[in-house]
Amino acid sequence: MQDRLFVGLDVGGTTIKAAVVDDLGQPLSRVSLPTLPERGQEAGLNTMAEAVRAAIGAAGIKLDDVAAIGVATPGSMDLAAGLILDPPNLKPWRNVPVRQYISDTFRKPTAFQNDANAAAYGEFWVGAGKFYRSMVLFTLGTGVGGGIILEDRIIEGAHSHGGELGHIKIEITNGRPCGCGHRGCLEAYASATAVVQRTREALAARPGVSTLDADRMTSKDVFDAAAAGDALAAEIVDRTAFYLAVGASNAIHTVDPELVCFAGGMTAAGPEFLNLIGKYIHDVTFAWPAERVAVRYAVLGSDAGIIGAAGCGRLLVS
Amino acid sequence: MQDRLFVGLDVGGTTIKAAVVDDLGQPLSRVSLPTLPERGQEAGLNTMAEAVRAAIGAAGIKLDDVAAIGVATPGSMDLAAGLILDPPNLKPWRNVPVRQYISDTFRKPTAFQNDANAAAYGEFWVGAGKFYRSMVLFTLGTGVGGGIILEDRIIEGAHSHGGELGHIKIEITNGRPCGCGHRGCLEAYASATAVVQRTREALAARPGVSTLDADRMTSKDVFDAAAAGDALAAEIVDRTAFYLAVGASNAIHTVDPELVCFAGGMTAAGPEFLNLIGKYIHDVTFAWPAERVAVRYAVLGSDAGIIGAAGCGRLLVS
Structure with missing residues (x-):
């Protein structure tokens, strides 16, 4: 069993990453190709296949050595049907039969996952x-992503919307507007984007109390300012932990x-922020x-997607 | 398989109910004994055993015909350990080894569930x-209970707190105080108790606009008044559906x-209320x-607990 190898494919709006991963979850290769979604979904599918081949080549193995493939893509998607529907960051793709394409191309058991x-x-x-x-995972980035695993099973949901934790409502009265079109979603309070937005609002309401520059500021700047003693920034960080x-x-x-686990850029804020969340x-x-x-914080960094995708492939043949 | 019989026991603050249930989920008998928690947990355990025997007697079967027993009790509890911890409505019980007691008394596989x-x-x-x-079930009564079943598995959680849906937070700013001691819980907005409380507050704020009597009013009165055209009551019902x-x-x-399912007294409000929730x-x-x-609304009424408890016993031997 230790000799089985898997390919994990992580399709994002900017890059398509692929890796050969062994049975212990160790990547043997990592490749990355530009997604260029604007070139259309046919080109996108070709790039996915190319990334799989490149990862296999970089690992110095053969396709025959691969037991299964896993493909992870951003939502929206229909997991049961193996389709990418119409994700905002893969425009203009629509109803892309990813699982079928990869499975037909490589003749391997192919998993498809958010x-x-x-x-x-x-x-x-x-x-x-x-x-x-x-485990429940929150991924803190431009948005807030989520994933739930119970006893080795991914809670994908009956309609592919399990673990959409960024869109649970935490405020029903005057909820902040969310990128999804609804109001009061966790993401509208606790994403990196929301941290910047909330800081901007606080700066506008209380001019002169902070050294932060509202016009050129990232969530990292806010966390850094808080660590350096900026009271307004510290308040934003505190509320983010609360949310x-x-x-x-x-x-x-x-x-x-x-386990509740937090991943993404914001975790660079270090153990103090995690302790605050815990409190x-x-x-x-x-x-x-x-x-x-x-x-806890996540530990795999940007490898989590390719390793997890490969792991989903592995689940198919376990 | 059709001949297997199970006993379901549903322990509440007021009554202990038991039933023999067949392999198709049909109750063959129903018995009910007063819980009288104030007499102590030894007496309570004896009453549980008595209820099991009475249900077996009422069904005209023998203990030998019983394949398994299921016991359902209110939280707090430690499901893994088979313990009732210290539920508010079973005072002064504390750390009651229910599963062990029933299993020792009847020598049957015994399930223990919230x-x-x-x-x-x-x-x-x-x-x-x-x-x-x-399925996710919300039970609307004095409080708001919850239960989650995914593919024939009850999501009990790692610490017996799966499906505590009455205590998810829906309001982080000035949330209504909840009976649990926290603020902003769903239960503080949508339980029958909360419906009455919110109606009282609305009546106090807008005296004379409603025929409802703040001093003697149940949630059913509020729903009835709404159905009869009382605008204030209709607003309360509308907000309850929203929550x-x-x-x-x-x-x-x-x-x-x-499926999302709603159970409990409030479902007597009928299809209009359900449609409003759906909207x-x-x-x-x-x-x-x-x-x-x-x-959808639940359909088993007050039998759900004993049937479900018996079903949990059945899961043990399936």
């Missing part, structure tokens, strides 16, 4: 969740995992699970 | 969820079930799952 779910599965398989039986804790609490009161989880959650749930 | 989870499983097995593969839709939406964006689910949820999820 990218956040795949990243969560990667962390669960060989990352921060390795020693836990259940994430409410999201975690809602996940705990729904699926009650052994607020205690404040807003039943004591019994709050005292027992583990709260 | 009462809301058991009721959800009953509906899933032979009730409103019979033809679905996954429940937000709860449902959060469950959809987390586990994305085939608001569409308003606050991604279109793909919102257009596909089924939204």
Whole structure:
């Protein structure tokens, strides 16, 4: 079993990444090609196949050595049908039969998964969740992604919308507008984009109290300013931890995992931010699970997607 | 397989109900004994055993005919350990080894489950969820209970807190105080108790606009008044549907079930209320799952607990 190899493919709006991954979750190769979605979905499918071949070549193996392939793509998607529907960052793609195409091209068992779910599965398989039986992952970036794994099973949902944790509602009165068109979503409060937006609003409301520059500011700048003692920034960071804790609490009161895990750029803020999230989880959650749930950062970084996608392929043949 | 019989036991603060249930989920007997928790947990355990014997007697069968027993109790509990911890409505019980006691007394495989989870499983097995593969149930009573079943598996959680859907937070700013001690919980907005409380507040704020009597009013009175054209009551009912839709939406964006089901007294409000919830689910949820999820009332009524508990016993020997 240790000799089986898998290919993981992680399709993003900017790059298509692929890796050969062994049975212990170690990548043997990593390749990256530009997605260029504007060239259309036929070209996109060709690039995916090219990335698979390049990863196999870079690992010095043959297609025959590959037991299964896993493909992770951003939503929206129909997991049961193996289709990418119409993701905003893969425009103008529409109803792309990814699983069928990869499976036909390489004649291998092919798994198809949401990218956040795949990243969560990667962390669960060989990352921060390795020693836990259940896990909820929040990925903090431009948006807030989510993935839920319960006992080696990805909760994809009946309609491919399991783990869409960025869009649970945490505020019903005057909720912040979310990129999804709804209001009050966790993502509208706790994504990197929301951190910048909330900071801008605070700067406008209280001019002169912070050294932050509203016009050229990233979420990292906000976290750095907070660490350097900027009170306004510290308040933004504090509230961000609170919002994430409410999201975690809602996940705990729904699926009650052994581990709540946070991934993405914002985790560079370090252990203090994680501790703050943990403190607020205690404040807003039943004591019994709050005292027992583990709260950790992800450890696989940008490899989580390809490793998790490969792991999804591996699940098919396990 | 059709001949196997099970005993379901549903322990509440007021009564302990038991039934013999056949392999198709049909109760062959129903008995009910007063719980009298104030007499202590030893007496309580004896009453549970007595209820099991009475149900077996009432069904005209023998203990030998029973394949397994299932016990459902209110939280808090430690499902893995088989313990009732310290539920508010079973005071002064504390750390009661229910599963062990029933298993030792009757020498049968004994399942132990949260009462809301058991009721959800009953509906899933032979009730409103019979033809679905996954379901989230909200039970609307004094509080808001929840249960989640995915592919014949009850999501109990790593720390017995899966499906505590009454305590997901839907409001982070000035959230209504909840009986659990936290703020902004769904239960604080959408339980029968909350309906009455919100109506009282509305009556105090707008005296004379409604015929409702703030001093003697149940949630049913509020729903009846709404149906009879009382505008203030109609507004309360409308908001209640909205709050429940937000709860449902959060469950959809987390586990994305085939069916969202509502149980409890409030469902007497009829199809209009259910349609209102469905409309608001569409308003606050991604279109793909919102257009596909089924939204229904439960059908088993007060039998859901005993049938579900028996079903949990059946799962042990399936």
